[in-house]
Amino acid sequence: MQILAIVLIVYGAFILFGLLAQLPLFYRNPKSKALIKLMGKTGYNILLLVFGLAALIGGILLLP
Numbered sequence: 001m002q003i004l005a006i007v008l009i010v011y012g013a014f015i016l017f018g019l020l021a022q023l024p025l026f027y028r029n030p031k032s033k034a035l036i037k038l039m040g041k042t043g044y045n046i047l048l049l050v051f052g053l054a055a056l057i058g059g060i061l062l063l064p
Helices: 002-021 030-062
Strands: none
Touching: 002 030
16 A cells, blocks of 8 residues: 555655646646537646646645
8 A cells, every 4th residue: 555655655746746836747738628618728737737636635644
């Protein structure tokens, strides 16, 4: 479970960093463009924030 916790923490931190830095990796791929078209950029940013925080908090809770 420790490996999963570490992976979740790193994943959550990467998502949150990408959101704050507005990395093109998160905004220019075809799936992201489809989601942005569907939800708008603000909705997509909220989705990234929720997924990033969920992964980060889940990883922290799994640590012993």
